[in-house]
Amino acid sequence: MQLSSKKILLVGGKGGVGKTTVSSALSMLAAKNGKKVLLVSTDPAHSLSDVFNMDIGDRLHHVSDNLTVMEIDPDKEVKEHVARVSSQMKRFTNPDLFPEIERQMRLTQQSPGAQEAAMLERICKIIDQAEKDYDLLVFDTAPTGHTLRLLSLPEAMAAWTQGMLRSQKRSEEFDSVLEHLSPKAGKDINNPMADPSDNASDGMSDKTKAITEQLLNRQRLFQRTRRLLQDPNYTGILFVLTPERLPINETQRALQSLTEEKLPVSGVVVNRILPESADGGFLAKRKEQERAYLETIEQTFAQWPNFRLYLQEEDIQGVDALSAFAQELEKSGFSA
Numbered sequence: 001m002q003l004s005s006k007k008i009l010l011v012g013g014k015g016g017v018g019k020t021t022v023s024s025a026l027s028m029l030a031a032k033n034g035k036k037v038l039l040v041s042t043d044p045a046h047s048l049s050d051v052f053n054m055d056i057g058d059r060l061h062h063v064s065d066n067l068t069v070m071e072i073d074p075d076k077e078v079k080e081h082v083a084r085v086s087s088q089m090k091r092f093t094n095p096d097l098f099p100e101i102e103r104q105m106r107l108t109q110q111s112p113g114a115q116e117a118a119m120l121e122r123i124c125k126i127i128d129q130a131e132k133d134y135d136l137l138v139f140d141t142a143p144t145g146h147t148l149r150l151l152s153l154p155e156a157m158a159a160w161t162q163g164m165l166r167s168q169k170r171s172e173e174f175d176s177v178l179e180h181l182s183p184k185a186g187k188d189i190n191n192p193m194a195d196p197s198d199n200a201s202d203g204m205s206d207k208t209k210a211i212t213e214q215l216l217n218r219q220r221l222f223q224r225t226r227r228l229l230q231d232p233n234y235t236g237i238l239f240v241l242t243p244e245r246l247p248i249n250e251t252q253r254a255l256q257s258l259t260e261e262k263l264p265v266s267g268v269v270v271n272r273i274l275p276e277s278a279d280g281g282f283l284a285k286r287k288e289q290e291r292a293y294l295e296t297i298e299q300t301f302a303q304w305p306n307f308r309l310y311l312q313e314e315d316i317q318g319v320d321a322l323s324a325f326a327q328e329l330e331k332s333g334f335s336a
Contacts, residue, residue: 001267001305001334003030006236008127008137008228009266013240014250015143018271020047021316021325022240022309023140024069028319029326029334031066035135039069040126042119043142046071053318064319068134072122074115081118082106088214121218124225229263236266243270243293252300267305269332270297275310307332 003009003026011023020041027039038060041048048071049056052063058073086105090098123139130137229235237258241247251268258265273294274287298306309332316325 001236001238001307003033003136003334004035006136006234006266007131008139008235010139010141010235010237011240011269012141012237012254013143013269014247017240017242017247018309019043019240020051020140021322022238022269022271022329023138024048024051025316025322025325025329026238026334027067027069027136027138028064028322029329030136030138031064032323032326035066036133037067037136037138038126038130038134039067039138039140040123041069041071041140042123043140044074044115045142048140051317051322072119074119077118077122078114081121082114091210121221124221127225127228128221232264232266235264237263238267238269239265240269240271241297242272243290243297245293248293248296248300255301255304265304267307268297268301269307269309270294271309272311273308278311305333307334 009023009026011019011026013019020043023039027037031037039048046056048069052069054061054063056063056069056071058071058076060068060070062068082105086101089101127137239251239254241251255265255268274283274290278287307329309328312325312328314321316322
């Protein structure tokens with residue numbers, strides 16, 4: 001796989017199959033070959049700090065030449081997202097309603113989907129910014145189900161925003177009718193029904209203009225992200241699995257869902273294959289079972305490139321170990 005042919009790589013798979021190690025080594029490989037790379041973890045249970053053996057956190061952290069990494073904090077994202085929405089609402093609301101807005105926002109923070117919505121908005125903004133600052137953006141994603149929800153959200157959120165825009169338009173039309181039926185303070189002698197607080201010349205109030213513009217900007221951001229994620233020349237999705245029954249089944253279901261969503265799968269990475277040099281009766285039995293699973297993987301995922309990585313003697317931790325593992329990626333067929 002030619003890494004330079006993509007601008008975004010998403011690395012997914014079942015929990016525990018080595019997504020973080022593979023995404024980190026891929027990023028190291030691209031950086032080593034001159035690409036300016038940003039590696040971002042969207043997994044709430046972050047492992048980048050562990051695999052790089054350094055404290056990373058929710059900030060840009062330079063770990064080697066051309067490579068910057070970051071771990072998005074979902075809880076922090078929700079709090080900041082809710083604070084932004086609350087602040088925007090207060091701009092257009094009577095101060096008497098502020099306590100109720102704050103109460104509703106606290107409830108929203110605990111609502112289902114709040115974390116995904118906040119994460120999606122952050123991811124969209126990262127993609128937007130990374131296009132200007134980096135050659136390659138790699139996402140180390142959460143386990144399969146969480147990733148699939150995130151990847152399907154841009155379309156749903158764009159549709160939701162469109163619904164909000166329609167509701168806002170109907171509300172403005174209703175307000176306009178009420179304005180012409182209600183007496184106004186500070187009436188103009190020549191136009192007694194005019195509202196002096198509304199200076200809009202096109203019939204749309206300043207409040208409505210601001211709300212509409214915010215919704216439109218959000219919709220454009222989601223729609224653009226969706227287009228980029230569906231573009232096979234721009235985005236590639238790699239699924240990591242191990243030669244075992246459960247990861248095979250989960251990967252099969254995930255790739256079917258991604259195909260239905262018209263999201264571009266670039267290949268599957270079969271990780272932790274027992275090396276031929278592994279010996280002993282116990283390992284011989286495991287290798288026999290593994291061979292059957294490898295055949296199943298070849299048949300099941302024949303329409304996508306398959307990359308094979310062998311189980312290493314030691315845990316892969318630190319920049320040097322990841323650099324060495326990046327060489328294994330090159331041997332398996334990855335190139336910068």
